Amino acid sequence: MSHPCLIGLDWGTSALRAMLIDGHGQVIEEQFRRWGVMHLPDGGFRSAYDEITSVWRTEWPDLPCLAAGMVGSRQGWIETPYCDAPATIEMLATRLTSVPDIGVRIVPGVALRGTRPDVIRGEETQIFGSLDQGKDRCIVLPGSHSKWVTMKSGGITDFHTFMTGEIFAALRDHTILGIAASPETSTEAFDRGVLAARAASGGIAPLLFSARSLVLDGQLDPSAALDYLSGLLIGDELHVARLNAKPLLIGDADLCRRYQRAMNLYEIEADIATPGASAKGLWRIARAAGLIPVER
Amino acid sequence: MSHPCLIGLDWGTSALRAMLIDGHGQVIEEQFRRWGVMHLPDGGFRSAYDEITSVWRTEWPDLPCLAAGMVGSRQGWIETPYCDAPATIEMLATRLTSVPDIGVRIVPGVALRGTRPDVIRGEETQIFGSLDQGKDRCIVLPGSHSKWVTMKSGGITDFHTFMTGEIFAALRDHTILGIAASPETSTEAFDRGVLAARAASGGIAPLLFSARSLVLDGQLDPSAALDYLSGLLIGDELHVARLNAKPLLIGDADLCRRYQRAMNLYEIEADIATPGASAKGLWRIARAAGLIPVER
Numbered sequence: 197m198s199h200p201c202l203i204g205l206d207w208g209t210s211a212l213r214a215m216l217i218d219g220h221g222q223v224i225e226e227q228f229r230r231w232g233v234m235h236l237p238d239g240g241f242r243s244a245y246d247e248i249t250s251v252w253r254t255e256w257p258d259l260p261c262l263a264a265g266m267v268g269s270r271q272g273w274i275e276t277p278y279c280d281a282p283a284t285i286e287m288l289a290t291r292l293t294s295v296p297d298i299g300v301r302i303v304p305g306v307a308l309r310g311t312r313p314d315v316i317r318g319e320e321t322q323i324f325g326s327l328d329q330g331k332d333r334c335i336v337l338p339g340s341h342s343k344w345v346t347m348k349s350g351g352i353t354d355f356h357t358f359m360t361g362e363i364f365a366a367l368r369d370h371t372i373l374g375i376a377a378s379p380e381t382s383t384e385a386f387d388r389g390v391l392a393a394r395a396a397s398g399g400i401a402p403l404l405f406s407a408r409s410l411v412l413d414g415q416l417d418p419s420a421a422l423d424y425l426s427g428l429l430i431g432d433e434l435h436v437a438r439l440n441a442k443p444l445l446i447g448d449a450d451l452c453r454r455y456q457r458a459m460n461l462y463e464i465e466a467d468i469a470t471p472g473a474s475a476k477g478l479w480r481i482a483r484a485a486g487l488i489p490v491e492r
Numbered sequence: 493m494s495h496p497c498l499i500g501l502d503w504g505t506s507a508l509r510a511m512l513i514d515g516h517g518q519v520i521e522e523q524f525r526r527w528g529v530m531h532l533p534d535g536g537f538r539s540a541y542d543e544i545t546s547v548w549r550t551e552w553p554d555l556p557c558l559a560a561g562m563v564g565s566r567q568g569w570i571e572t573p574y575c576d577a578p579a580t581i582e583m584l585a586t587r588l589t590s591v592p593d594i595g596v597r598i599v600p601g602v603a604l605r606g607t608r609p610d611v612i613r614g615e616e617t618q619i620f621g622s623l624d625q626g627k628d629r630c631i632v633l634p635g636s637h638s639k640w641v642t643m644k645s646g647g648i649t650d651f652h653t654f655m656t657g658e659i660f661a662a663l664r665d666h667t668i669l670g671i672a673a674s675p676e677t678s679t680e681a682f683d684r685g686v687l688a689a690r691a692a693s694g695g696i697a698p699l700l701f702s703a704r705s706l707v708l709d710g711q712l713d714p715s716a717a718l719d720y721l722s723g724l725l726i727g728d729e730l731h732v733a734r735l736n737a738k739p740l741l742i743g744d745a746d747l748c749r750r751y752q753r754a755m756n757l758y759e760i761e762a763d764i765a766t767p768g769a770s771a772k773g774l775w776r777i778a779r780a781a782g783l784i785p786v787e788r
Contacts, residue, residue, distance in 0.1 A: 312702065313709035341701065357701040359667065366662040371655065394765035398732040399695015401725075405637065405653040407610065429697075436694040 200224055201488045203249055205300070207267035208318055209340075214248040221325075221479035221487070223472060233266040243260070245300065259298045262478045262489040265318035268293065268302040274467075278307035279480060284351040285324050289484035303481055306352050314357050319343045322446050323352060325477030326350050326469045334443040338430075338451045340365070346439050354471035358433045361451075364426060364452070373407050373425055379458040380424050383457070385420035389427020390458045393435055400432040430458045439464050446473050496631050497784045499545055500774035501556050501596070504614055505636075509770070510544040510584075515784070517621075519768060521548075526540055537569040541596065556783040557596045557664035558774045561614035564589065564598040574603035574611060580647040581620050585780035599777055602648050610653050615639045618742050619648060621773030622765045623685040630739040632762070634747045636661070640733050654729045657747075660722060669703050669721055679753070681716035684725020686754045689731055696728040726754045735743035737761050742769050 198218040206213040210232035216225040231237055231244045252259065268276030283306045292301040305317030319337050323345060326335070331350040332413035337343045340361035346354040368374040389407075393400050407425045410416035416424060440464070445452040446469040459466045482488050494514035502509040506528035512521040513560035527533055527540045548555065564572030572589040579602045588597040601613030615633050619641060622631070627646040636657040642650040664670040685703075689696050703721045708738045712720060733757070741748040742765040755762045778784050 222571060307709070309709065313705045313711065314701065315705060315708060356698060357705070358697060359669075359700050360697070362667045363663070363697075363700070366666040367659070370666050371658045373655075396695075399692075399697060401654060401656070401659075401695060401728050402652060402732045404655050404659070405610065409609045409611060409653070412611060413603070413605065415609065432695065432697050436698045468717040 198222070198224060200252070200256055201250055202261060202479055202482050203260065203261040204475050204482075205245075205263035205267065206262050206265055206318070206321075206474040206478075207272075207367065208232055208265040212244060212248060213344075214252075215478075216252050217475050221472075221476040223475045233269070233272050236306045240347055241267070241295075244300070250404070260482060262292070262323035262482045262485075262487065263300055263463070264303040264305065264474065264478060264481075268304060269317060270365055272302075273300070276302040276304045278317075281306050281308050282348070282351045282353040283320065285327075285484045287319065288293045289486075292481075292485055301485070301487070303478070306355070309457050310354060314355055316345070316352075316355055318358075319446075320352060321477035322469075322473040322483065323347065323477070324480050325473035325475065326444060326446055327480070328373075329467065329469055330444050334439060334441060335445045335446060336437075336443045336455060338455045339447055342433060356437070358436075360429050360433050364429050367404070367425065368422055370384075373404065373421065380419050382417070382420035382423040385416065385423040385456070386410050386427040386457070387461060389424040389429075390431035390434070390461045391427075392424075393428050393431025394462060396432070396435070400428050401403065410417050426454070427458065430455060431461070434458055434462050434464075442466060444469055493522060494518065496548070496552055496555060498778050499548055499557040500539075500776055500778075501538070501557065501559035501563065501770050502527055502561055502614070502617075502770040502774075503559050503568075506559040508540060508544060510548075511771045512548050513771050513775050516551075517768075517772040519771045529565065529568050531690075535746050537563070537591075538594070541594070556778060558588070558599065558778045558781075558783065559596055560580035560599040560617035560770065560777075564600060567611060568598075569596070570598065574597040574613075574629060575600045577602050577604050578644070578647045578649040579616065581623075581776055581780045584616065584620075585777050587774075588781055597781070597783070599774070602650060604650070610651055612639050612641070612648075612653075613653055615641065615742075616648060617777065618765075619643065619770040619773070620776050621769035621771065622740060622742055623776070625763065625765055626740050630735060630737060631742060632733075632739045633742045634750060634751045635743055638729060652733070654726050654732075656729050660725050663700070663721065664718060669700065669717065678713070678716035678719045679718040681712065682723040682750070682753070683757060684712075685720040685725075686727035686730075686757045687723075688720075689724050689727025690758060691732070693730070695732075696724050699724055702770045721756065722750070726751060727757070730754055730758050730760075738762060740765055 200216045202217040204215040212231040214227045215223045290308045291304045308314040342358040343359045344356045357359045452468045496512045498513040500511040508527040508628045511519045535559045586599045604610040633642045638654040748764045752762045
């Protein structure tokens, strides 16, 4: 077994993933709990941290611990101020915030200021974990809040948030479009939604009701309506982003494939990042911060 | 007191309004209950109808009764098939569906077929009730589902549904944008949202997160975020609809004024319909159907 040199925490809104990481940034062991920042167990952050890492810390009491994600937000364990873009690994590494008396350090998110402010928190770590797949490219991290990030010379220079996943869930669960929802998957309906969004000139707001009216008119099977809606929303995201180079997709495998499929309908090829981006990113930032030795 | 000649029911998804209507289409008395098609009392449609009209029917047992709205949908009292557009009062009047053994007649909705199918149900009656304010114009009925309707020579020829109100409610109640919601109203933030939507070139999907990030960056007061979001959504509706003539707004007074304000920011003047459109429409359709005598 390779020797552990870091405990990494990927601690988001809905879940906590703890990783025992070796000297090459690879995951040795992993623990997952639904203890997101908004769903903590009794005892809060401290109890969650103690419980998920106790076995490792008993065996290796001196391991450093680095966390990324919403754990550093205002609603998190300790607020970790954003680092302004453009941001590099080195900049993040000099701005870690420590949880007092515990020694857990937290990676800052990145903020864009100005007339179109935006923020990322957690994604910066995944991005730096995928650095060997591109230092100058567009990176897309699909999810509740999809992030489109521009990397230049290994630094995060610009980004844009689309609430696609959260909007999809709200429309599915809380509007008429969720009626007759079905767990079946129709790639045909998904493609149809993507292409309808691609052909739309003024955004998809005027198209959303078609996910209902096409069903009422017998032109869309009720069981396929949600895939059509998903296609509309993801297609619109692609439409607006006006992608013109081969992007790198980072995130949940199924969702990345869904985006890859939609991009193909826009005649754009996309790469999907190799798994383990969070662990690799935490390891790289920990090295840059001097928390673990750099192998020579 | 003027003599009643019709009981009219405006029976939608969330509420039931019963109106005692005179020979000029004016409301003599009115009853309102939160007995929408999806929120019926025990005993269902029949009980709701009996209870809300019993006093009137005891006094005037021969009054005809005409209903409009979702009461005629598949989930309604009795399904009343849509009338295809273009649709006139006379066409609707010949296609009323009667509830068996009860004598209540229901006005059909209007359907648009083809590649962009769409439907209205209930709005057709309000539109025909406002016919004296324009037989050739664009009519906008804001609401959960806003309807943009084109009238030509007194007939409904085209229309388009925007789910603006329902999307707003889903985003407010079920996404991060509803955080720090406040009952205060900020017309300034509303205007800012409208103007941001007006300036957007590809729909507002990329702008939605700004209702959050502007707050995080201190550029928008949390209490004003929902008005900004409302401005974005209504502004986008106006952007897409590319209005170029003076429209007529029909519906809830506050909402009509909100749309009128947004239209002003697009340099478009709008009229707001005189109240009582539903009653007037039911009365006109009842006359065209021969349910009540036409005065000469």
